[in-house]
Every structure is written in C-alpha cells, then in structure tokens.
Amino acid sequence: MAFDVNKIRADFPGLNSGLAFFDGPGGSQVPIQVGNAISEAITKPISNRNTITQSERNAEEIVINFRQAVGDLINADPGGVVYGRSWTQITYDFSRTIAKTWKPGDEIIVTNLDHDSNIRPWVQAAESVGAVVRWAKFDLATGELATSAISDLLNEKTRLVAVTGAGNTLGTRPDIKAISTAVHQSKALLYVDGVHLTPHAPIDMQDMGADFYGFSFYKLFGPHCAALAAKPELLMTLNNDKLLPSTSAVPERFEFGTLPYELMAGCTAAIDYISNMVQSDLSTRRAKIQHSMRELEKYEEELFALMESGIQGLPGVTTYGHAKKRTPTVYFNLKGFQGAQVYQYLADLKVNAPAGNFYALEVSRALGLGDTGAVRVGIAPYSTIEDVNRLLDGLHELTK
Ligand SMILES: Cc1ncc(COP(=O)(O)O)c(C=O)c1O
Structure with missing residues (x-):
C-alpha cells in the first residue's frame, strides 16, 4: 500500500x-502513540532495572525493547546500541574515548558539510592528543561531497573519518558505502552522523559499512534523545571513563547514570509507529x-x-x-x-x-x-x- x-x-x-x-x-x-507510551512507562510500577521485582523487570524490559527497536530501524546489533541524551553528547563522549587510542601525528578526517556536532568534538579530541585534522570539502556549486574528497586524504596514519549521512542544510547525501570501502582499505574507522538522514530513508548501517551510526529520536517522531550503534566487539575495544561501581558490560558502560526509561519507551513507540505507518502484510518489524x-x-x-x-x-x-x-x-x-x-x-x-x-x-x-x-x-x-x-x-x- x-x-x-x-x-x-x-x-x-x-x-x-x-x-x-x-x-x-x-x-x-x-504522534499520540509516543506520548501515551511515555506516560504509561513513567506511571506504571517502575524501579531501577533488574530482574527481581516486577517494577525492576518493567524497566529491564523497556531497555531491552529499546535496543531491539533501534536494531530493527537501522539494522544494528541490539547488543551494540547505546542510549544518549543527544547526538552531540554521544559524539562528545565517543570522541574523547576513541581519542585515547590516538597518538601525536595520527590523522582524522572531518567534512565541512557536517553539523558542528560531528566536527568540533573530533577537532577538540584531536587537539588533546596532538592528532592532525584533515578537512574534506564539499563542492560549492553543487553541494556534492565527492567520495574522492575523503579518499584523497586517507593514508596509513588516518584513524577515523567522521561524515554525515546527509547534510542538515543542503540535504546532500554522500555515498557512504563508497566512502566506507575507501576508509576501511586504510584501516580507519567510519563514524556516521545519521541524524538528518534517518527520518527520510530506509537505513542499513551494515550495508552502508558504518562502524558507528547514530541519530536523534526527536527528528523522527520520538522524544528528545539519541542513540548510537556499533558492533559490540568494537565497543569492547573502547575503554571509556566510568564510575567504579557501574558495570563494564557493553553497551551499558557507555550510558552514564540511571537511564530515562520513559523516554526509551517513547523511542520504541516511535519506531513501532514508523513500522506501522504504511499498511503491509510483512511479518517482521524490520521489514x-x-x-x-x-x-x-x-x-x-x-x-x-x-x-x-x-x-x-x-x-x-x-x-x-x-x-x-x-x-x-x-x-x-x-x-x-x-x-x-x-x-x-x-x-x-x-x-x-x-x-x-x-x-x-x-x-x-x-x-x-x-x-x-x-x-x-x-x-x-x-x-x-x-x-x-x-x-x-x-x-x-x-x-x-
Ligand atoms: C545532521 C545533524 N547532526 C547532529 C545534530 C545534533 O543532534 P542533537 O540535537 O541530538 O545533538 C543535528 C540537529 O539538528 C543534525 O541535524
């Protein structure tokens, strides 16, 4: 239909x-369905997530459902889905953590097509360890970001490329799959800002070849928060700062403090809403x-x-x-x-x-x-x- x-x-x-x-x-x-899900989650029996009491199980279930829903939306492993209060916050956190693996003289690539939240955190993280920032530039006449604008800058010192899935003013959709092939030939990591793309296109982060992909829910029917996804094995290689008593498990160790269960329930409802937006007799939520x-x-x-x-x-x-x-x-x-x-x-x-x-x-x-x-x-x-x-x-x- x-x-x-x-x-x-x-x-x-x-x-x-x-x-x-x-x-x-x-x-x-x-949509009203999202508002109702938030209201229901915050007013039903709720405690800190655990599996002993019913109210703990309610919180636990919300978190599991959230990760599964994000996995279905962007074709990610639910075990690598990280909640964050905004995409900016997530990128700041990850840039600081990933920068711990860089040394002076290493290189990163950012683009001038991106929202500042996928530029400045990387530039500042690079500065903090003496890494070099290379700028890939879009064509002023067309607004295109050519794959070669990035691949020409890649070399054996490149550690990470941060690029947008779609520019939030010009709308440009760079060829992320081609960029990914070039980035991975150089053994660098690809960090994709999907905030402006995700509300407008079917997303498959694995097919795209993104090592990290994320988006904000408030751009697609949800509450004001965001998510990042990566392979759990990749997340396990990253050692972020965390509190002593908090878990080292992935993805939890990247989520600081108590999670906002009600917002997460709203995020799941937003994804469910998208899945039901057009009638079909398909059986899985992903399809x-x-x-x-x-x-x-x-x-x-x-x-x-x-x-x-x-x-x-x-x-x-x-x-x-x-x-x-x-x-x-x-x-x-x-x-x-x-x-x-x-x-x-x-x-x-x-x-x-x-x-x-x-x-x-x-x-x-x-x-x-x-x-x-x-x-x-x-x-x-x-x-x-x-x-x-x-x-x-x-x-x-x-x-x-
Ligand atoms: C492309 C893009 N990236 C990042 C952001 C920032 O997202 P957040 O508000 O979740 O930090 C925006 C917000 O407008 C955006 O359009």
Whole structure:
C-alpha cells in the first residue's frame, strides 16, 4: 500500500494547531502513540532495572525493547546500541574515548558539510592528543561531497573519518558505502552522523559499512534523545571513563547514570509507529520499517519536487545545494530580505520555516553566508500539498 498522509496526520495532536511545519529538519511533531507510551512507562510500577521485582523487570524490559527497536530501524546489533541524551553528547563522549587510542601525528578526517556536532568534538579530541585534522570539502556549486574528497586524504596514519549521512542544510547525501570501502582499505574507522538522514530513508548501517551510526529520536517522531550503534566487539575495544561501581558490560558502560526509561519507551513507540505507518502484510518489524520508509521516501520526493521548483521560481531567489541525491530539504535566500524577515513573515502566516546556520556553521561560512545562513524548509511525513502551497503562496506574496 502507498503512503497515506491523511491517515497519519490524525495521529499528531500538534497538527490541530493549524501550523504548517517545514521545520522538520530541526525536529518533528510527535504522534499520540509516543506520548501515551511515555506516560504509561513513567506511571506504571517502575524501579531501577533488574530482574527481581516486577517494577525492576518493567524497566529491564523497556531497555531491552529499546535496543531491539533501534536494531530493527537501522539494522544494528541490539547488543551494540547505546542510549544518549543527544547526538552531540554521544559524539562528545565517543570522541574523547576513541581519542585515547590516538597518538601525536595520527590523522582524522572531518567534512565541512557536517553539523558542528560531528566536527568540533573530533577537532577538540584531536587537539588533546596532538592528532592532525584533515578537512574534506564539499563542492560549492553543487553541494556534492565527492567520495574522492575523503579518499584523497586517507593514508596509513588516518584513524577515523567522521561524515554525515546527509547534510542538515543542503540535504546532500554522500555515498557512504563508497566512502566506507575507501576508509576501511586504510584501516580507519567510519563514524556516521545519521541524524538528518534517518527520518527520510530506509537505513542499513551494515550495508552502508558504518562502524558507528547514530541519530536523534526527536527528528523522527520520538522524544528528545539519541542513540548510537556499533558492533559490540568494537565497543569492547573502547575503554571509556566510568564510575567504579557501574558495570563494564557493553553497551551499558557507555550510558552514564540511571537511564530515562520513559523516554526509551517513547523511542520504541516511535519506531513501532514508523513500522506501522504504511499498511503491509510483512511479518517482521524490520521489514515493515523498510517498507514504510521506502513508501515515505517516494511521497516526500514528490512534495519536495513541487516545493523546490516553486521556490526556484521566486524572483531574486538563491538556492544552495543541488546534489543529485538529497533529502527533501531546501536552503535558500531571497534578494532584498534577511532570512530572519522571511522566517517572521511566514511565521505570521502560521508557516514554520526558520532561518539560520542550523549549526552547519562550516557550510554557511563556505557558502559566504557567514554565521547568518539562510532559510531552511524541509518536508516531513505529515506535510501535504496544501502545506507546500501555503508556503509558496506566502513567499510569492512577500516577493511580489
Ligand atoms: C545532521 C545533524 N547532526 C547532529 C545534530 C545534533 O543532534 P542533537 O540535537 O541530538 O545533538 C543535528 C540537529 O539538528 C543534525 O541535524
């Protein structure tokens, strides 16, 4: 069955506001099923995770379900799924831990296409041990990040490559599989930021060849937290700082303090929601997720084409990023208007379309947009043709 937007819209109380949401790349609206799962988990008998009492078992079960759900979403081993309060926090933690294995003169590669959370933690970790940072750059005209931009920098000293699955302003989707082949020939590790990609495409981190892959739940129907996945054997080689009484087991040793069971239950509900988003008679959650995401991708591509061509037809418009493979995201400026003015004008029409650098600071600076950036609009699963028309009508009104 095809993607049915009206069916899913009924599940999102936030849509009753009448707002048209083009700020999905910053965070999605949340279906009622996720809110209910959080509420249920926090109000049922709950204790610290263990297996002796019922309330302990409830917490234990939530954690097990969370890891399995993430495993199903991105094709990861549940035994290597790490919970984190945000992707930024996870990357800071892992960069510091992985940097303990580096020595002066070792090299890492970051890209200027990435959100700062997949750049700065690595740059700072490299500085702390005297490792060298190499920068892979995207093509300013097209927004493409060529595989050669990374492979040309690889050598026997390279220890890690940090790259995004999709740029959160330009939408560019680098060829991660090809990058992975090159990175692994050099015996380096590949750390992939899947925050902007995961809400828009079926994900298979093993097929992609990512050693580490992660994303944030609040971009795909879930609460404000994140997860990272890696092979348990790889995680076992990493010695992070931890409290003496806390477990050394993987993945728990990377999760500090008591876990937020209610948020984890919400994450599982978000993944279950995705698996049921498009009807099918498939039997496993993984197969249903893949099916839903493939159908969603088709739906979003149609709306994206409409939105992008409409924006490109505006007087005085500059759109940034024209990579062949992209998420449904347009980053643009209008001559004679500050991004903030466009943002405010649309907000008054109940159309959410923020402007800024969205922490893709290197992208904004490379494009000559300084730290101000541009307006960003993204298609979300609950976006409709009517929403796109409201956005385009508003922009036409502003520019006429
Ligand atoms: C591509 C990308 N990476 C990382 C992040 C940061 O994620 P978090 O807020 O979970 O730290 C964002 C947030 O906008 C993002 O779009």
